[in-house]
Amino acid sequence: MSEVAHTPAQAGSGPVETREILRLSGYQRFIHLLVVIAFFILAFTGIPLKFHEWAWAKMILSALGGYENARYLHRFGAILTFIYIGLYFAEIAYRFVIKREKGLFWGPDSIIPRVEDVIHVAQMVIWFCIGGRRPKIDRWAYWEKFDFFAEAWGNFALGVTGLILWFPAFFTRLLPGFAISMSTIIHGIEASLAVCFIFFIHFFNAHLRREKFPMDMVIVTGRMSMHEFAEDRPAELERVQKDNALFWHQVPPASPVLAKVGRTVGLILLVLGLGISVCITYSSFAEWIPRVIRFFS
Amino acid sequence: MKIQGLLYASALTLLLPLTLGAQEPPNCLSCHADKDLKKDLAGGKTQSLFVEQKDYLQSVHGSLSCTSCHTGITDAHPSDQPGKVDCGICHSQEVEAYKKSIHAQVFEADPATAPDCLSCHGTHQIQKVNTDKYKRATLDQCGQCHEDYKRTYLDTYHGKVVDLGETKDMPLCWDCHSAHEILPASDPQSNVSKERALATCLYCHKDATTKFAQYDVHSDRFSVKKSPIEFWTYLVMILIVCFAFGLWVPHTILWFVRDWLENRKKKKDSGSNPPSETGGGA
Structure with a gap:
């Protein structure tokens, strides 16, 4: 799902040397911003409930001004989530039905996994073990595709169970009573998984690895330098150059103010996110290790 | 005025x-x-x-x-034998209700195995029952005997919120089971019996239905016998967590190590060839 600049004026202005590659449209970055806001609200108001026995959970709740605030904020975060899901599907529908964009659901520009992704996984593991050349990644790397579908699955599981827990009396008109106890279990574990996955795995893959450390600014500015593009997405560069389409991807750099604000906010969120994930991991292991020991003894 | x-x-x-x-x-x-005033009881x-x-x-x-x-x-005190304190002098309604409860029946058979008034309310330090502190404390009191029920209650939304110190609008044990006239769920007269559970739920959940009341508040995710659905749900979720992290934790660690090795190699290369240019690529 490549985002191509649609007018030459937009694409070609500015001196050639400073032009950057546009990776994410303003609309896509706006949706990701909503995801970030909703995710942090939901994580910091919901996780303390699951880990209610722990002092850190009580500290987070008191920092938020008590359980009543957390309860309303959590529902606000849920509404925000449903809004961005709607906006996402609206864009896909617009691009598929009205603009008749090709390659939305298949091909190298699509987020849908392909055979190449399996090969890339194998090549990546070989690179981990013996070094040498990294796989030639195209528009979306396999870890980005996994992130996307993990997020989609998480939204589905948490959205459905969250609604059941929000309106238990309404949903048990249709569903049996155990839908409530099932939802409690699924919602809590899936939320812990989602938070730890985003802050440990997604943050490393996207921001903390060597080339991007400490933060990949593409999610704020939407842009990537030519050098970075060639290093990170060699297969896409090759493909674009073969089509003589590089010009259409190039834009002038983003405003430095935007980058500065994005970097500051991003780093604060990174520390907060890693902090709560460390708490979740610690508490989960502290709960589970005695259970496992009891089981085997 | x-x-x-x-x-x-x-x-x-x-x-x-x-x-x-x-x-x-x-x-x-x-x-x-x-502080040392004592009375000798039977059995030393x-x-x-x-x-x-x-x-x-x-x-x-x-x-x-x-x-x-x-x-x-x-006037003969302390050599007289003062009788047991009768709370019913003032609290006759509560005592009458208690006498119908399962606790009273068990207490009569063996006072060591069931609570009377003093077990929950205390003796000389009796507090108001509608304070946050007292409400939270009753959970531990019931939990002394009903350990599993306390644990499974703490797995529910009600229990988690109460444990975080917020008892307003949140039911404790005695909000559903009643405080004095506690009866086993198998007794149709009990607040939590099949027949009367819905009425109890409706007290707070004004739009509750029969199916809503069939929700097992004390379902135990660790017991495959008592709550098979919750047990399997829990197990599947744990497996999903293991799957996700089983794939990605090694991936991330290996990537981190490879990055570190590449970084070291790059530094070594740039360090050995041009000694004049250092600190450029950090």
Whole structure:
């Protein structure tokens, strides 16, 4: 799902040397911003409930001004989530039905996994073990595709169970009573998984690895330098150059103010996110290790 | 007028424990303030007869005299045998309700295995029951015997919120099971029986239906026998977590190590060839 600049004026202005590659449209970055806001609200108001026995959970709740605030904020975060899901599907529908964009659901520009992704996984593991050349990644790397579908699955599981827990009396008109106890279990574990996955795995893959450390600014500015593009997405560069389409991807750099604000906010969120994930991991292991020991003894 | 009356009334209630409470107890407390005062019981055990005056005066009964509850004390005290305290003198409704409960039946058979009034309310430090602190404490009290029910309650939304210290609008054990007339769920008269569960839920959940009331509040995710659905849900979720992290934790660690090795190699290369240019690529 490549985002191509649609007018030459937009694409070609500015001196050639400073032009950057546009990776994410303003609309896509706006949706990701909503995801970030909703995710942090939901994580910091919901996780303390699951880990209610722990002092850190009580500290987070008191920092938020008590359980009543957390309860309303959590529902606000849920509404925000449903809004961005709607906006996402609206864009896909617009691009598929009205603009008749090709390659939305298949091909190298699509987020849908392909055979190449399996090969890339194998090549990546070989690179981990013996070094040498990294796989030639195209528009979306396999870890980005996994992130996307993990997020989609998480939204589905948490959205459905969250609604059941929000309106238990309404949903048990249709569903049996155990839908409530099932939802409690699924919602809590899936939320812990989602938070730890985003802050440990997604943050490393996207921001903390060597080339991007400490933060990949593409999610704020939407842009990537030519050098970075060639290093990170060699297969896409090759493909674009073969089509003589590089010009259409190039834009002038983003405003430095935007980058500065994005970097500051991003780093604060990174520390907060890693902090709560460390708490979740610690508490989960502290709960589970005695259970496992009891089981085997 | 009204405000004046209120002021007088509140001043009086504030002063009552100081006047009434302070006047009489010294007679009793001249002995019972002694921390070592004991009574020998059968079987070589002893019972402390010490009363902490400060606690008593701060309790809801602080304005009452000792003999209001400890009736039957004669001039021969301490060699007389004062009878058991009867809470029913004042709280007849609660005592009557309690007498119908399963706790009363078990208590009659063996007092060591079931609670009476004192087990939950205490003796000389009885507090108001509608404070956050008392409500939270009752959970631990019920949990002393009903350990599994306390644990499974804490797995529910109700329990988690209560455990975070928020008891407003949140049900504790006795909101559903009733405080005094507790009956087993198998008894149709019980608040939590199949027949009456819905009425109990409706107390807070105004739009509850029959299916809603079939939700097993005390389902146990660790017991495949008691709650198979919750057990398997829990297990599947744990497996999903193991799957996700089983794939990605090694991936991330390997990537981190490879990055570190590449970084070191790059530094070594740039360090050995041009010694004049250092610190450029960090």
